[in-house]
Amino acid sequence: PRVCVVGSGPAGFYTAQHILKVPRWDLAAGRAGTCPPREASLPCLALSRFWGSLVGSWPCSSQNVINTFTQTAHSERCAYYGNVTVGRDVTVPELRQAYHAVVLSYGAEDNRVLGIPGENLPGVYSARAFVGWYNGLPENQDLKPDLSCETALILGHGNVALDIARILLSPLQLLRKTDITDSSLAALACSKVKRVWLVGRRGPLQVAFTIKELREMINLPGARAVLDPADFTGLESAVKDASRPRKRLTELMIKTALEKPVEMQAAAAGAAAPREWGLKFQRSPQEVLPSADGRRARGIRMALTRLEGSGDSAKAIPTGDVEELECGLVLSSIGYRSLPLDPAVPFDSQRGVIPNSSGRVEGVPGLYCSGWVKRGPTGVIITTMNDSFDTAQSLLEDLQGGVLDISPSREGFGLVESILHSRGVRPVSFSDWEKIDAAEVARGKAAGKPREKIVDPAEMLRIIGH
Structure with a gap:
């Protein structure tokens, strides 16, 4: 067959x-x-x-x-x-x-769209396009995201959202050791983003990210986690009957929320504040707010929600209350399609x-x-x-x-x-791919990194003689 x-x-x-x-x-x-x-x-x-x-x-x-x-x-x-x-x-x-x-x-x-006013404003990007940009996907190399603001907001509580937050807040010396593209590294070197909020419609028991990715984010040098202990009130008893992975994940979030990191103590003593990131729960996006001149995003209006049901089947229901969060960069990480x-x-x-x-x-x-x-x-x-x-x-x-x-x-x-x-x-054959792979690795070695990704399909074809 x-x-x-x-x-x-x-x-x-x-x-x-x-x-x-x-x-x-x-x-x-x-x-x-x-x-x-x-x-x-x-x-x-x-x-x-x-x-x-x-x-x-x-x-x-x-x-x-x-x-x-x-x-x-x-x-x-x-x-x-x-x-x-x-x-x-x-x-x-x-x-x-x-x-x-x-x-x-x-x-x-494809990516799921928000379906809200303002989502097409400059400064609003899909997670798929942003990840494709820093990972060298040819179709996303013209993205050129505007990183001139101090606060970024990521809609979504999945692994992709955490990956994006880590890229935005990672020290350059760490990024230089990865196979991130040179153009993305140059843009991130000029980035003014120092605060990232990850926002979800539901609560801590419904986050989609996994403990490995969360732990990597918590341990990121130079970036402190800002989790509100009030968001986790009563969860220690509620999580007792949850699956082991869900229980361990929730316990790590609770532990992080209750800790007072060394960085916070240093900041209280007058040292320069480090970069920071945090999780916000039970908020649903209603509108991306434009700047005064209408040329870019300046914030996002969120509907506060309450949960009906429990566990993974819990539904987010608007309470009628709203809040506005200031941000100049919005990344939608609500899923692919x-x-x-x-x-x-x-x-x-x-x-x-x-x-x-x-x-x-x-x-x-x-x-x-x-x-x-x-x-x-x-x-x-x-x-x-x-x-x-x-x-x-x-x-x-x-x-x-x-x-x-x-x-x-x-x-x-x-x-x-x-x-x-x-x-x-x-x-092209797999041996053709291996020629491209070898060229990327060789260029990376010269630059002291695992590889230098080739982002131009025409250049890939030239390497293999097509």
């Missing part, structure tokens, strides 16, 4: 990894010699590098993941083809003609996912999905790994149970290649 995976991010690679664990003779239902190549469709492992930065903005945190994906790409039963846009360069029906099974693992490339890929693929526009059952696309035998486009943009990388393994297992069960018809021969990439050639599309 021949299997195609659309997407070169974690969901795509984990799906391929699980399929490749099964010996080829098992996959071929006793017909030795057939092999199931996995062919990705997004350029140069870029989604893997970018997504790794989302789950932990220091490069080392995603290195083990990237090494695992590299091993998968080097498998003799796996082939990688990048620089191809599925839905434009080749359609999903055309892929289904070439393969016995197709898995869609293309992630969530998948987009439809091809008219031939069912898509739930309301939920932003492909309708499926354990990864099997509803009503389309032989078509599968994994990752965020399957379940929605939630969880950390281990969540995506388990989700992708679940989809791969569904595919394997269908192969071994005879649900997937593998009797007709499929040409695989030979057919796709002819289609791409007829449309003037020239794919």
